[in-house]
Amino acid sequence: MCNISRPILPxxxxxxxxxxxxxxxxxxxIVRKLTLAASVYRIWMERxxxxxxxHFLPVLQIIGKIRQEVGWKLLTGGKIQRSERYHSICINWxxxxxxxx
Numbered sequence: 001m002c003n004i005s006r007p008i009l010p011x012x013x014x015x016x017x018x019x020x021x022x023x024x025x026x027x028x029x030i031v032r033k034l035t036l037a038a039s040v041y042r043i044w045m046e047r048x049x050x051x052x053x054x055h056f057l058p059v060l061q062i063i064g065k066i067r068q069e070v071g072w073k074l075l076t077g078g079k080i081q082r083s084e085r086y087h088s089i090c091i092n093w094x095x096x097x098x099x100x101x
Contacts, residue, residue, distance in 0.1 A: 001067065001092040002031050027086040031074065031093070038069045067093065 009017060022032040042062050049055050071093040 001089075002035055003028065003089055003092065004032075027089060031070065031089055034070045034073055035066070038066045042066050042069075 008014070018032060018036055022029045022036070042065055046057055046062055049057065074090075074093060
């Protein structure tokens, strides 16, 4: 959904890659930062749910929550510019650049 096409790396390398590729204030960088933060948060919440409540959410439901959180923050945070340049990223997250503002 972030338009990243590469193999998955070990965690330490993922963090380094994300650090290198999430600098700045461009839409792709913002989306990457939001997505990483939402993913870590949701995985942590699922871990706690499993450990303390013995309740397991389906993977697609967790992904849906991440998608909803990132999409909402992008729409309400004023980070989207009306531009065809980032059209595919906007569509991936469930809205069009025209929806922003």
